[in-house]
Amino acid sequence: MGQFDGQVVYITGIARGQGRNHAVRFAAEGASIIGMDIAARVADHQTYPTATEDDLAETVRLVEEAGGKILARKGDTRDLAFQEQLVADGFELFGRLDHVVANAGILTWGLTWEQTEEQFTDVIDVNLVGTWKTLKATIPTMRKARNGGSITIISSTAGLKAMPNQASYSASKFALRGLAQSVAKELGPKHIRVNTVHPYAVHTPMGVEDTSAFKSFEDWPEHFPSMMNHYPIASVDDLSDAVLYLAGAKAVTGAEFAIDMGSSKV
C-alpha cells in the first residue's frame, strides 16, 4: 500500500531533475501523474543544457516502471490553454486531481543592470506568470474533484534571501511566496493547503551544469559569500522527501520549507 494510492498529482517540468523525481516518487507511492514539460530550449539566454523529448519519454518510462500511470505532454507553462486542456484530459482519464506541484522554472545570471530585457522578462514569465497559470488551470478542477488536497510551489533559497547576479530569478522566487500566501488564505476554507519549497544547489542540470554561474563572480568576488552553504549539494530525493511530506502533511499550509543546507541563514 502506498501513501498516495488512487490519488492524482499534476506536476510541471517533469522531463528531468526535481520534477522527474517527484513524478517517480509519487508514482511509487500509488499516485497517477499528469505531467508536462517544454522539453526544448526555454529561452535564448539559457546557459545550461536543455531538456529534450527523450528526457520526457524517459520520465514516462520511469513512472511506469515505478508502477504508476501517467499522462505526459510536451508544452509550456506560459500557455494557459495548453495547461487547461491537459488538466481537463487528465481529469477525464483519472477522475480526480488531489495535488499540484508547480515545479517548472528557469535561471539566468548577471548583474541587475547588465541583464538583457529578455533575461528579466523571460524569467518572470516562466517562474511567476507560468506558475500562476498552473494554479489557474488546476484549482477549479481540484475544487470540483474533492474537498482537500495540496499545492506545492517550488521557489528557491533565492526567494528567501536575495542573491547577487540573480535579480530576475530572486524577484520571481520572492513573488512566488506572495502568490502562495494569497492562495493559501483563499483555499484554506476548502481544505486545500498551499506551501512553498525553497531549495538551494540541487544536483540537476540547472544546479550543477550552468557554465555562466561562476563567471558572474569573477569581477565581483565580494558577492561570493552570499552563495555559501553548509554542505555541497542536495539530491533530488532530498527535495522529493519535502514535496511528498507537504502533500501528506494535513496540518501544514502557508509554510515556507527551506531545503537549503542552511544557506538562507548565512
Ligand SMILES: NC(=O)c1ccc[n+]([C@@H]2O[C@H](COP(=O)([O-])OP(=O)(O)OC[C@H]3O[C@@H](n4cnc5c(N)ncnc54)[C@H](O)[C@@H]3O)[C@@H](O)[C@H]2O)c1
Ligand atoms: N537546481 C537547483 O539548484 C535549484 C535551486 C533552487 C530552486 N530550484 C528550482 O527547482 C525547480 C526545478 O529545477 P531543477 O533543478 O529540476 O532544474 P532543471 O532545469 O533540471 O529542470 C527544470 C525542468 O523544467 C522544465 N521547464 C522549464 N521551463 C518550462 C516551461 N516554461 N514550461 C514547461 N517546462 C519548463 C525544463 O525543461 C526542465 O525539464 C525550478 O523551479 C528551479 O528554479 C532549483
